[in-house]
């Protein structure tokens with residue numbers, strides 16, 4: 338058993354405490370709040386070790402690309418694959434691009450970005466895409482996060498995090 342001799346002060350919101358309490362009540366041994374937070378930190382660290390890389394696929398409005406590229410470069414993103422795509426969401430393209438008949442579905446031009454990131458910057462990348470690509474109107478797009486098993490830089494054979502950046 339590890340010696341618990343470090344006192345760590347934690348100031349948190351009531352929302353955070355509520356979330357922790359809900360989680361710990363679901364544990365069969367009902368750990369204390371402190372024990373629950375220690376376990377959750379361990380789980381988070383293990384998750385990061387086991388999932389060090391992610392692929393983010395984002396579908397955005399084309400006119401948002403330049404600003405987003407700039408912001409992502411600032412964060413340390415080293416490469417982006419961009420594809421012109423068409424698609425629709427839950428309004429089926431209607432409110433964005435009206436074409437007469439009430440129930441027709443219209444595919445609207447978008448850009449699809451594929452960005453491989455290490456877990457160190459993943460959350461910042463997600464937050465940046467969300468805030469920079471948003472106009473607040475329907476059709477702003479979506480982003481999808483997938484775990485990424487392997488990356489290889491073809492020129493050198495470098496792998497994984499060495500190959501991402």
Ligand SMILES: Nc1ncnc2c1ncn2[C@@H]1O[C@H](COP(=O)(O)OP(=O)(O)OP(=O)(O)O)[C@@H](O)[C@H]1O
Pocket residue numbers: 396423424425426427428429445447474475476477478479
């Ligand atoms: N479930 C989905 N699966 C795959 N692609 C999707 C999905 N939802 C949206 N997309 C893609 O994202 C683009 C923009 O979607 P959109 O922003 O309209 O989503 P939404 O769910 O309708 O949200 P909002 O209500 O804000 O419009 C679509 O044109 C499509 O390419």
Ligand SMILES: [Mg+2]
Pocket residue numbers: 425426427428429430475476477
């Ligand atoms: Mg929509």
